[in-house]
Amino acid sequence: MSDETTAKRQATAASTAPAIELKGISKAFGPVQANKDISIRVMPGTIHGIIGENGAGKSTLMSILYGFYKADKGEVWINGSKTEIPDSQAAIAAGIGMVFQHFKLVENFTVLENIILGAEDGRLLKPSLAKARRSLVELANDYGLNVDPDALIQDIGVGMQQRVEILKALYRQADILILDEPTGVLTPAEADQLFRILDRLKSEGKTIILITHKLREIMETTDTVSVMRRGEMTATVKTADTSPAELAELMVGRKVLLRVDKNPPTLGDVVLDVKGLKVVDDKGVERLRGIDLQVRAGEILGIAGVAGNGQSELLEVLGGYADGTGEVRLNGAPLDLTGRLSDGQSRRRRGIAHVPEDRQREGLIMEYQAWENTAFGYHHDPEYRAGVLMNNAAIRDDTAEKMERFDVRPPNPKLAAKNFSGGNQQKIVLAREIERNPDLLLIGQPTRGVDIGAIEFIHQQIVALRDQGKAILLVSVELEEILALSDRIAVMFDGQVMGERLPDQTDEKELGLLMAGITDTDAAAAAKGT
Amino acid sequence: MDYLTLIQLLDSSLRLATPLLLACLAGLFSERAGIFDIGLEGKMLAAAFFSAAVASLTGSVWIGLLAGIGASLALAALHGIASITFRGNQLISGVAINFLAAGMTVLIAQSWFKQGGRTPSLMGGARFEGITLPGADAIADVPFIGPLYSELISGHSILVYMALAAVPLTWWLLYRTRFGLRLRAVGENPASVDTAGVSVVGLRYAAVAICGVLCGIAGAYLSTALQAGFVKDMSAGRGFIALAALIFAKWRPWYALWATLLFGLFGALETRPDVIESIIGMKVQAQFLGALPYIMTVVILAGFVGKAIPPRAGGEPYVKER
Amino acid sequence: MDVMPKWAEVVLVPLISLLLAGIISALVVLAIGEDPVAAAKLMVTGALGSTYGWGYTLYYATNFMFTGLAVAIAFHARLFNIGGEGQAMLGGLGVALACLYIPWPHWSLALVGAAVMAGLFGAVWAAIPAWLQAKRGSHIVITTIMFNFIAAALLNYTLVNMLRPKGSMDPATARFPEATNLPTLHDLLSPLGIEFSKAAPANVSLLLAIAACIGLWVLIWRTRLGYEIRAYGHSESAAKYAGISPFKITMIAMIISGALAGLMATNNVMGEAERLVLNSTEGAGFIGIAVALMGRSHPLGVFIAAILFGFLYQGGAELALWTSIPRELIVVIQALVILFTGALDNMVRMPLEKLFLALRRARTSKEAGAAD
Numbered sequence A: 001m002s003d004e005t006t007a008k009r010q011a012t013a014a015s016t017a018p019a020i021e022l023k024g025i026s027k028a029f030g031p032v033q034a035n036k037d038i039s040i041r042v043m044p045g046t047i048h049g050i051i052g053e054n055g056a057g058k059s060t061l062m063s064i065l066y067g068f069y070k071a072d073k074g075e076v077w078i079n080g081s082k083t084e085i086p087d088s089q090a091a092i093a094a095g096i097g098m099v100f101q102h103f104k105l106v107e108n109f110t111v112l113e114n115i116i117l118g119a120e121d122g123r124l125l126k127p128s129l130a131k132a133r134r135s136l137v138e139l140a141n142d143y144g145l146n147v148d149p150d151a152l153i154q155d156i157g158v159g160m161q162q163r164v165e166i167l168k169a170l171y172r173q174a175d176i177l178i179l180d181e182p183t184g185v186l187t188p189a190e191a192d193q194l195f196r197i198l199d200r201l202k203s204e205g206k207t208i209i210l211i212t213h214k215l216r217e218i219m220e221t222t223d224t225v226s227v228m229r230r231g232e233m234t235a236t237v238k239t240a241d242t243s244p245a246e247l248a249e250l251m252v253g254r255k256v257l258l259r260v261d262k263n264p265p266t267l268g269d270v271v272l273d274v275k276g277l278k279v280v281d282d283k284g285v286e287r288l289r290g291i292d293l294q295v296r297a298g299e300i301l302g303i304a305g306v307a308g309n310g311q312s313e314l315l316e317v318l319g320g321y322a323d324g325t326g327e328v329r330l331n332g333a334p335l336d337l338t339g340r341l342s343d344g345q346s347r348r349r350r351g352i353a354h355v356p357e358d359r360q361r362e363g364l365i366m367e368y369q370a371w372e373n374t375a376f377g378y379h380h381d382p383e384y385r386a387g388v389l390m391n392n393a394a395i396r397d398d399t400a401e402k403m404e405r406f407d408v409r410p411p412n413p414k415l416a417a418k419n420f421s422g423g424n425q426q427k428i429v430l431a432r433e434i435e436r437n438p439d440l441l442l443i444g445q446p447t448r449g450v451d452i453g454a455i456e457f458i459h460q461q462i463v464a465l466r467d468q469g470k471a472i473l474l475v476s477v478e479l480e481e482i483l484a485l486s487d488r489i490a491v492m493f494d495g496q497v498m499g500e501r502l503p504d505q506t507d508e509k510e511l512g513l514l515m516a517g518i519t520d521t522d523a524a525a526a527a528k529g530t
Numbered sequence B: 001m002d003y004l005t006l007i008q009l010l011d012s013s014l015r016l017a018t019p020l021l022l023a024c025l026a027g028l029f030s031e032r033a034g035i036f037d038i039g040l041e042g043k044m045l046a047a048a049f050f051s052a053a054v055a056s057l058t059g060s061v062w063i064g065l066l067a068g069i070g071a072s073l074a075l076a077a078l079h080g081i082a083s084i085t086f087r088g089n090q091l092i093s094g095v096a097i098n099f100l101a102a103g104m105t106v107l108i109a110q111s112w113f114k115q116g117g118r119t120p121s122l123m124g125g126a127r128f129e130g131i132t133l134p135g136a137d138a139i140a141d142v143p144f145i146g147p148l149y150s151e152l153i154s155g156h157s158i159l160v161y162m163a164l165a166a167v168p169l170t171w172w173l174l175y176r177t178r179f180g181l182r183l184r185a186v187g188e189n190p191a192s193v194d195t196a197g198v199s200v201v202g203l204r205y206a207a208v209a210i211c212g213v214l215c216g217i218a219g220a221y222l223s224t225a226l227q228a229g230f231v232k233d234m235s236a237g238r239g240f241i242a243l244a245a246l247i248f249a250k251w252r253p254w255y256a257l258w259a260t261l262l263f264g265l266f267g268a269l270e271t272r273p274d275v276i277e278s279i280i281g282m283k284v285q286a287q288f289l290g291a292l293p294y295i296m297t298v299v300i301l302a303g304f305v306g307k308a309i310p311p312r313a314g315g316e317p318y319v320k321e322r
Numbered sequence C: 001m002d003v004m005p006k007w008a009e010v011v012l013v014p015l016i017s018l019l020l021a022g023i024i025s026a027l028v029v030l031a032i033g034e035d036p037v038a039a040a041k042l043m044v045t046g047a048l049g050s051t052y053g054w055g056y057t058l059y060y061a062t063n064f065m066f067t068g069l070a071v072a073i074a075f076h077a078r079l080f081n082i083g084g085e086g087q088a089m090l091g092g093l094g095v096a097l098a099c100l101y102i103p104w105p106h107w108s109l110a111l112v113g114a115a116v117m118a119g120l121f122g123a124v125w126a127a128i129p130a131w132l133q134a135k136r137g138s139h140i141v142i143t144t145i146m147f148n149f150i151a152a153a154l155l156n157y158t159l160v161n162m163l164r165p166k167g168s169m170d171p172a173t174a175r176f177p178e179a180t181n182l183p184t185l186h187d188l189l190s191p192l193g194i195e196f197s198k199a200a201p202a203n204v205s206l207l208l209a210i211a212a213c214i215g216l217w218v219l220i221w222r223t224r225l226g227y228e229i230r231a232y233g234h235s236e237s238a239a240k241y242a243g244i245s246p247f248k249i250t251m252i253a254m255i256i257s258g259a260l261a262g263l264m265a266t267n268n269v270m271g272e273a274e275r276l277v278l279n280s281t282e283g284a285g286f287i288g289i290a291v292a293l294m295g296r297s298h299p300l301g302v303f304i305a306a307i308l309f310g311f312l313y314q315g316g317a318e319l320a321l322w323t324s325i326p327r328e329l330i331v332v333i334q335a336l337v338i339l340f341t342g343a344l345d346n347m348v349r350m351p352l353e354k355l356f357l358a359l360r361r362a363r364t365s366k367e368a369g370a371a372d
Helices: A003-014 A058-065 A088-093 A111-116 A125-143 A158-171 A188-203 A215-221 A244-252 A311-319 A344-350 A359-363 A370-374 A392-405 A422-434 A452-467 A479-485 A508-515 A520-529 B003-032 B040-058 B061-085 B090-113 B145-153 B158-176 B178-188 B190-194 B200-226 B238-248 B253-270 B273-280 B286-302 C006-031 C036-048 C051-076 C084-101 C107-136 C140-163 C185-192 C205-222 C224-234 C236-241 C246-263 C265-273 C284-294 C299-322 C328-343 C345-371
Strands: A020-029 A032-042 A047-052 A073-078 A096-099 A176-180 A207-212 A224-229 A232-238 A270-280 A286-296 A300-304 A325-330 A352-355 A440-444 A471-476 A488-493 A496-501
Touching (some): A032 A058, A032 A073, A032 A224, A047 A215, A058 A176, A058 A207, A088 A096, A111 A158, A125 B178, A176 A188, A188 A207, A188 A215, A215 A244, A224 A244, A232 A244, A270 A471, A286 A496, A311 A352, A311 A440, A311 A471, A352 A422, A359 A422, A370 A392, A370 A422, A422 A452, A440 A452, A452 A471, A452 A479, A471 A479, A479 A508, B003 B145, B003 B178, B003 B200, B040 B061, B040 B090, B040 B200, B040 B238, B061 B090, B061 B200, B061 C328, B090 C284, B090 C328, B158 B200, B158 B253, B178 B190, B178 B200, B238 B253, B238 B286, B253 B273, B286 C107, B286 C140, C036 C051, C051 C084, C051 C205, C051 C246, C084 C107, C084 C140, C084 C265, C107 C246, C205 C224, C205 C246, C205 C265, C205 C299, C224 C246, C246 C265, C284 C299, C284 C328, C299 C328, C328 C345
Parallel strands (some): A032 A232, A047 A207, A096 A176, A176 A207, A300 A471, A300 A488, A352 A440
Antiparallel strands (some): A020 A073, A224 A232, A270 A325, A488 A496
């Protein structure tokens, strides 16, 4: 580390000025007030958490700090002096580095090329690359951030990619690091590694802002935490002085049930029987390596696992829009796995409904009105037809009724799907799929991007369907959701089922081990050992 | 087919490949930065007219060349404004520019020259003549090397040599400079460049400008070197063939050279049905030969390069994530 | 939040775009030394001032309705079919074969037969690029453009080498038999006591075009196929989830598109020329793009835009006849319409959205103030 930086660090440690101070930041996008008079102080050498629901305004605030947006009102003070941040270059010059939720890397460049992009030393590349290579070695030694500089981004894992993002910030001499939802794509073990790195950075005098919606991370990693709700900063507290329940209440504004009330399951016959299911993607990589599982009537089977371990492919094959090999039976009769044309229609005819993981990309046509979306996937249904033509009036009536039953707001069938909030969009999809009375319901990430009030409702609906004797296959990256809803849990890692557990006989730690690829017996042993 | 005919054929191929190469490199810069450009055709046509027209009026082909580049740059700017600033549909913009050029060139030609939509024939200083390289005459009679040097390599107009030089220059710019790194990044993931504090808009406009210059040279070549004057619709689909070559070349400069030379060869064969007949032993219809470059374009798009991967962010306007 | 009311989106934006295109066209006319106002007046009288003018305007409009509908249905599936020109040429071939080689007793049967052949040939010509796009990922924009050039070569070859009557120097077919001649608007209207120019070529295929507009509207918004096409056009990933096959939609949308473009030949080849000549399409396939963009891919919009462009075309022909303004002015206008309605529509939309937002803010603050 250079003498200049050491001196700077010592100066920062000695002063009591906050590393970051925001005074009265306000920002509106059209009619939406994303940030309303936000004031916050983060002291140097601390980890500060910012928690809030989707749409609370966290990302907007950080974007202002990083120069992406200009605040309508308010001031930004860095290390005790007022700083103008009109663009990202100014933010970088002020020592702010940001690690985004969705990585901003160029997939077919090397790690080194990504690191120097925008921070090259001069017009020619060769000297820039050489200098960066040397710096990388230093940074690896100082912070334990080891990467292969010549690897292509598309070839390295997600945890590694995140390291590259951190290195990018450190290469640009960032003293303040902002991490936006960093653990979304990491296994619990990788997340722990990340927090160890953050602790080390903190001990070297860096200031860290952690944006997350995971209460557990806040409690375990941060020194202080701010809560945002609907564009406002509702509270800033010392983490040691608060609790998850209190934070949740601050996030939502009322007491929140973090548990789901449900009766023990009444199990029926096996509805879904999967044997040796394999899926190969179009690059020839095996995404599912021989999955065996069963779901009975009246049962919720929860599939836990970090995103990208084959769960999506499982849902796609069962939903009828990906091919696979193996044997899948629904109520005893085999399902076709090699439809040359999409087979989503025949799946629906067989009694499989599907609430997909990505409602905006798959579950809904955002430009279609709510009533058109109600018929989506079921547009061949005789009840929606008048002879050869579609019976639009009938579909609209049906939509109005569904909206009432599922408390969709606003209850306007003619409103385009993109104009509904995330939770209401999800309810439209759920209403459509659940009211088909399917034998098997596939659900992926049911409460992603959904506000807490709607989460409760959705969980209740899922449990209600299960109590009607239907089989439910639930995929979620949120372990809490899996533990709360499932009657049985299967953990997937790297295209395989690592093990099955009953929710009251396991915990997040054991599940985390299985999610990270530890084998069934080893994970059980490790869980017992502690 | 004897050696001399082969040399003549290759010589012709190079001449015909030159506008394709320039247009292909133009498209390469634009597409690598994420801006699809099917308006290469229109820019070439506009440049062809204005360079011939100004050359004819001023008597100087170099001023004509500048005028041609200017016209192409104007259309490139239009495409840039529509695609970058106004985030419009890049394909539609390209189509509109092609029609605009097709219509405006004839309108202005008729207005200026009253010759039914063409310029007068260019002569003397208003044309690019072939350059005889040193020693070409001396070794012309030496067997094998003589014709190779004096016919194939020497004797082309300067624009041909410029086009050939543009290939290594493009390679160097893209892969050895900071600008090239950023340009390639902005076509793959513009957010990576934006968050690093570099202007996405600036890079893309730069790419579009380079595209405009190269198309300008390509168009000028058509009317002041390959032929002697502008006629209506003289680009004849070359802009699209250049696009096919670009895809064939997987958006890489050196491959672009070989791809365009291949298409140049097709064009050369079109004028030598006797050569084809001697090779495959069958008489080939004139219409088929005329359609050959277009058919080959389709074959290439369908066959070998059906799955070539374009720059990942190509064709998508960049909007900051919220 | 939808900032602009629907009527503004559907009517105001294209109208302003059209106005901009018009202003720039006027500037172009000025630049080449002619008077834009006089030119406009000449166009109006020439195209709309007499039944002769109307006859030509509607004749051209019929062409553009077919090609505009063709582009529109493809747009709904997010496919950019630039091959209307070539598909219309192939349609002409179909019409020629039907009229020359099948002895029809009456024009109504001949029309049906010719329409089927025209649609078939156009559909096939569109199906090949469609298949290449769906199966091989070949960009449909480039392949359809190539197929335009190939169609021209193919037509040239068949006319010169196969369909040309012996002894004729013209690369064209023989005249179609009289039984296949379609009644013009004059023939249709005079029994009703309505006077219409005898010389104008607008004919019964206009009714076919209008029927196609209505039929396409029903298809797009009232049938399951239309629902699937639009869904796929909005989101391929969602379509796959719902069991809608991207391959099937690509093929069907393009086949319908090609068939519609091919049907144009019932107007220009069968209705007007009554034989097949080289370049019978005269750029109508490309004007279809402008028509579809202006009409927002809606059959009613296409209908109106087609008549507008029919007016421009006939007006342009009059201009070329009486002034020194070449016909290429229409190509320029067409380019400007495509530019403003298709590529620069945000340039019109963004300020309008700001305006509506400001109006809404003013209204809400006024209401808040009045409530005090």
